[in-house]
Amino acid sequence: MWSWKQMAALVPHAAGDDVDWAACLQAFPQLELARTTPQDPVFHAEGDVWTHTQMVVRELLEDGDYARLAPAERETVFLAALLHDVAKCSTTQVDDHGRISQPGHSRKGALDARLMLWEAGAPVAQREAICRLIAVHQMPFFAFADSRRGLSPEFIVRELSWQVDLHLLVLLARADIRGRICPDVGNVLVNIELLRELALEEGCLRTPRRFASAETAVRYFRGAELHPDYALHEEPGSQVVVMCGLPASGKNTWVAQHHPGLPVVSFDDARAELGLRHGQNEGAAAHLAVDKARALLRAGAPFVWNATHLSRQMRGKSVDLCLAYGARVQLVHLEAAKPVLLERNRNRDTTLSNAALLSMLHRWEVPLPTEAHGLQLLASERP
Template identity: 75%
Template sequence: MWNWKNLQALVPPPGAEVDFTACLDAFPSLKLAKTTPQDPVYHAEGDVWTHTQMVVRALLEDAHYMQITAQERETVFFAALLHDVAKCSTTVVGDDGRIAQPGHSRRGAVDARIALWEAGAPVLQREDICRLIAVHQVPFFAFAESRCGHSPEFIVRELSWQVDVHLLCMLARADIVGRICPDVEGVLVNIDLVREMAEEEGCLRTPRAFASAETAVRYFHGAQLHPDYALHEEWGSDVVLMCGLPASGKNTWVASHCADWPVVSFDDARAELGLRHGQNDGAVAHRAIDKAKGLLRDKRRFVWNATHLSRQMRGKSLDLCLDYGATVRLVHLEASKAELLARNSKRDTTLTNAALLGMLHKWEVPLPTEAHALELLVNHN
C-alpha cells in the first residue's frame, strides 16, 4: 500500500525522467488505461495510457514547471497523471462507432480523491489535485461557443475560486500537446486567452476578488451582478451546513462548536419515524426539510447535520437556505479510512462498513463557490 510520502517520491524534479512503472504500481486503476480506447479523431496516438504518458512528459517540458514550487509540482503532476483515470469506466461507443467518455473529468476527480485519501494525502493539496482534474478541459472551450451559457468572464472567475488558474493552464496545455489531433494550435490559443483574462482580472493565482461574500455566492449561483459592487444583503438565518461521510465526526463537531444551536438531521428524522437507514428516505427528507423551513422563516441560526455527500444532494439544502436569505457556512469533515471504519463498527447504526465504503463513489467535496464560507477539516478524535 502506497502512502503519501511514497507518492511524493514519484514526482520528478525539472529535467528528470518519470518512473511510469512505479506510477502504475501506485495507482493500479491506471493499468486499465492501457486497454481503454479513445476516439481516433481526437486521440490518434491510441489508448488512454499512451496519452497519459504523453501528457505527463509535455507537462515536465513546460517552462513553467521549472519555476513553480515543489508542492505545486506535486499537485499538477498528479493531476496530469490521473486526469483521465475514469475514462476506463465511462467509455461508450455510439451507434456510429465513435468512442466517447462522457463525464470522465468529474468522475475522475472522485476516483482520484479516493486513491489519494487512502494514501493519506493532505486534504487541501488532495483537493487542489482533484479540482484540477474535474475542470482540466474547461480552458479548451472557455472562449469557444459556450456549451453552458456562461460568458468567458464568468468561467474564468469561477475557475479562480476552484483552482490555481496558472496550474490549470499548464495542465490543459499538456493535455492538448500530449495527443495527436486536429486544431492543436486553436486550442492552445483558447488556453492562452484564459490565462490572459485571469491576469487581467487579477485572479491567475488567487480567487477573483468580490465586494462581499454575499455578492460572490449570489454571482456563482446565477445572479446578474458585477463582482466589484456589493449586493444588498437581506438579514436571515446563520446556517452551518455539515457534510462528510458517516462516522467522520460530524455529531461530535456539532456538540463541540454549536452545542446550543437547533439541529436539522436526517438521522434524527429517521429515528423519530422509526425507520432504518435507506428505508422510506422520502418521508425522512420531508420531515427534516419542514423543520429547516420553520427555522429559516423565523431567521434562527441552526445546524443542518447530514452527509450532503454529492454536490447534487448538497445543492438542494443550500438552495433552500439561500432562498430564505440565509448565510451559509459549509463544514466538511473527514477521517482516515481506518478511523472511519473503526468508528462506524462501534456506532449504533444499521449502516455496514461495506455500505459506507460504497458511498465513496458519490464523494464530492464542497467547492468555495457553493456557500459564503467553507472549512475542510480532518477529525482525528
C-alpha cells in the same frame, strides 16, 4: 497500498528528471487499464490512453513554468496530469459508426482520484486541488471556442478561479493538448492563452477573483446578473452551518465541540423520532427535518444542519432552501481516514453497515467554495 508520502516521491522536479513509469502504475493500479483503453483516432492519433498520459506528463515537465513551481504545486499538477484521464477506461463508448468517446471522464476521474488519494492519506486541501484540476482539465480548451453551458468566458474564468489555481490549470491544459496527435493544436493553445490573459485582467490567475461580498459571490455563481464588484444589500437572517461528510466522519462530535448551544436539524434525529432504520422511508425523515429547518429560517435563528450532504445535488437542496430565506451559509466538510471511519461505524449504535457506508463513496463530491458563503475542509482526528 501506497502511502501519500510514496506517491509524492514520484514527482519529478524538472524536465531532466526521469519519471518512474512502472512505479506510477504500481501506485495507481487503475492506470494499468489505460494501456488497453482506446481513444478517438481523430483527436488521439497517438493511440491508447496510457500513451497519451505519458506524452502529457512529458510535455508538463518540458514546460518552463513547471520547474518554477513550489514543491507542493509540482506535486499537485504532476499528479493531476498523471490521473487526468484515469476514468476513460470506465467511460468509453463506441457508437454505431465506430467513433470512440468517453463522456463524463473528467468528473468521474476526479471521483476516482479522490478515493485513491483518500486511501493513501493525502492532505485534504492538496487532494482536492488535484481532483478539481482533473474535473475541469478540458475547460480551457472551450472557454473561448464555444460556451457549452451558455456562459461567458468572464463567468467561466471567475468561477474556475474559485475552484482551482488557474496558473496550474493552464499548465495542465497546455500539456494535455501538446501531449497528443490531433488537428488544430495551435488554435486550442490560443484559447488556453486567452483564458490565461483574461485571468490576469481579472486578477485571478493565482487567487480567486475578488467579489464585493460573499453574498455577491453566492448569488453570482447561482446565475444572478450582477457584477462581482457590486455589493448586495443583505437583510438579517439565519446563520446556518451545513455539515457534509460520510457517516462516522465525526460530524456530531464537531458540532458538539464548536456549536454546543445551537439547534441542530438532523436526518438521523428525524429517523429516530419517526422510529425508522437507516434507508427506511427516507422521504418522511427528510420532510420532518426540512419542516424544522423552515421554522428556524422563518424565525431568523442560527442553527446547524447536520447531514451527509455527499453530493452537490443533495447539498444544493439544503443550501437553496437556506438562501431562499436570506440565510448566510457556511459549509463544513468533515472526513476521516478509511480505517478510522470503519472502526467508528462498527462501534457506534447504527443500522448502517460498513458495506453500505462504503457503497456511498461513489456519490462523494467534496463541496466547492462557490456553493455557499464559506467553506471549511477538515479532517477529524482519531478519538
